[in-house]
Amino acid sequence: MEDSVLLAAVTVLGVLEQAYFSLQVIYARRKYSVSPPATVGPPEFERVFRAQANCSEYFPIFITVLWTSGLFFSQGLSAVCGLLYLYGRFQYFNGYSQSALGRLAPLYFSAKVLWVLIGFSCVGVLLSLAKVYLNVDLVDQLYSALYLI
Amino acid sequence: MEDSVLLAAVTVLGVLEQAYFSLQVIYARRKYSVSPPATVGPPEFERVFRAQANCSEYFPIFITVLWTSGLFFSQGLSAVCGLLYLYGRFQYFNGYSQSALGRLAPLYFSAKVLWVLIGFSCVGVLLSLAKVYLNVDLVDQLYSALYLI
Amino acid sequence: MEDSVLLAAVTVLGVLEQAYFSLQVIYARRKYSVSPPATVGPPEFERVFRAQANCSEYFPIFITVLWTSGLFFSQGLSAVCGLLYLYGRFQYFNGYSQSALGRLAPLYFSAKVLWVLIGFSCVGVLLSLAKVYLNVDLVDQLYSALYLI
Numbered sequence: 001m002e003d004s005v006l007l008a009a010v011t012v013l014g015v016l017e018q019a020y021f022s023l024q025v026i027y028a029r030r031k032y033s034v035s036p037p038a039t040v041g042p043p044e045f046e047r048v049f050r051a052q053a054n055c056s057e058y059f060p061i062f063i064t065v066l067w068t069s070g071l072f073f074s075q076g077l078s079a080v081c082g083l084l085y086l087y088g089r090f091q092y093f094n095g096y097s098q099s100a101l102g103r104l105a106p107l108y109f110s111a112k113v114l115w116v117l118i119g120f121s122c123v124g125v126l127l128s129l130a131k132v133y134l135n136v137d138l139v140d141q142l143y144s145a146l147y148l149i
Numbered sequence: 150m151e152d153s154v155l156l157a158a159v160t161v162l163g164v165l166e167q168a169y170f171s172l173q174v175i176y177a178r179r180k181y182s183v184s185p186p187a188t189v190g191p192p193e194f195e196r197v198f199r200a201q202a203n204c205s206e207y208f209p210i211f212i213t214v215l216w217t218s219g220l221f222f223s224q225g226l227s228a229v230c231g232l233l234y235l236y237g238r239f240q241y242f243n244g245y246s247q248s249a250l251g252r253l254a255p256l257y258f259s260a261k262v263l264w265v266l267i268g269f270s271c272v273g274v275l276l277s278l279a280k281v282y283l284n285v286d287l288v289d290q291l292y293s294a295l296y297l298i
Numbered sequence: 299m300e301d302s303v304l305l306a307a308v309t310v311l312g313v314l315e316q317a318y319f320s321l322q323v324i325y326a327r328r329k330y331s332v333s334p335p336a337t338v339g340p341p342e343f344e345r346v347f348r349a350q351a352n353c354s355e356y357f358p359i360f361i362t363v364l365w366t367s368g369l370f371f372s373q374g375l376s377a378v379c380g381l382l383y384l385y386g387r388f389q390y391f392n393g394y395s396q397s398a399l400g401r402l403a404p405l406y407f408s409a410k411v412l413w414v415l416i417g418f419s420c421v422g423v424l425l426s427l428a429k430v431y432l433n434v435d436l437v438d439q440l441y442s443a444l445y446l447i
Binding site for chain 2: 001002005008009011012014015016018019035036037038039053056059060063
């Protein structure tokens with residue numbers, strides 16, 4: 001529990017953010033009279049629709065790397081990155097709703113944060129693989145090497 | 150194992166349901182002669198296509214809150230909600246396949262069940278945060294308060 | 299950690315594969331001048347777009363059955379299936395990018411691997427349900443039965 005409650009908190013925030021985006025698409029459908037199953041309409045509607053679709057597409061990848069990074073590398077650092085990612089996605093959604101150009105800066109930001117989480121996951125998994133299958137504790141050896149210097 | 154086997158059972162059912170929806174899209178593609186990569190065609194096809202797309206979009210959110218709620222709040226209640234959600238999604242898919250209007254009642258139902266799971270997750274995570282970081286067992290205190298009355 | 303590090307390794311590889319697919323869509327958008335939010339363009343672009351959309355749609359299902367199968371049935375077998383699935387998806391993406399027909403063989407292959415993981419998950423969950431709720435260890439009984447023969 002202690003090892004994952006911050007990850008769970010960020011996860012719940014992420015779900016609430018997705019719910020907010022979904023509601024915005026429903027409002028945009030009403031405002032621009034685009035009834036389901038149509039997904040094509042005025043650019044204002046299509047931008048909101050694509051913004052939500054893009055966030056939904058990345059949601060499972062985000063949750064996956066948040067938990068891999070949090071459980072195999074560091075819960076605290078992963079939770080902080082998770083909050084930054086959700087903030088970036090909020091900015092992205094609002095920016096994209098206003099103009100196609102407005103999505104770019106927050107998109108690059110949230111992509112960078114996602115790469116940091118992917119990097120943490122890689123390091124954490126490689127350290128665990130070394131520990132479990134080679135019986136080598138690389139973190140321990142690094143500390144020992146630092147003490148010798 | 151004991152703490153999660155019901156969640157895993159609901160998860161496997163959910164995956165089987167998604168597989169069923171995917172097969173229906175393949176059948177609809179053949180029936181209405183809409184070859185990939187096209188996703189536009191007669192309304193009958195587009196409704197099946199959108200129904201599956203919507204269920205797929207919500208699948209990761211559903212799995213995420215099912216497990217957060219199940220591990221941090223209550224496995225039994227979460228599994229029951231999970232079954233209700235999957236039933237709602239089945240009705241939604243069938244309703245939407247027949248008419249755009251037919252999707253509404255089951256969509257509202259499954260959205261409500263999802264909100265219950267989100268609520269359970271919030272409560273569970275907040276209680277765990279209080280326990281881990283404030284060293285306060287709110288459930289315990291609630292029981293004590295009830296005994297005093 | 300020991301029970302899940304291989305699953306985490308396959309998960310990270312899967313995330314990297316999805317990142318690679320996303321980059322290909324960005325390159326295709328530039329090459330065929332299809333600016334967001336548009337998703338319609340020449341067939342060459344639409345095939346790359348749909349290939350990535352299809353892989354993204356199956357990613358959460360894949361991760362879900364990979365972990366259910368790995369935690370409730372066998373980590374090693376699930377990790378091997380996971381690698382095969384990711385290989386199949388890579389072939390699918392490249393095949394689909396070249397022609398709609400080129401997607402079929404690797405699609406069938408990755409679907410078969412997914413069904414194997416779903417089968418493993420079902421067996422694993424049913425065995426765990428029997429153990430937890432019926433107090434029956436079916437694996438143990440099977441071994442005993444084999445010894446008697």
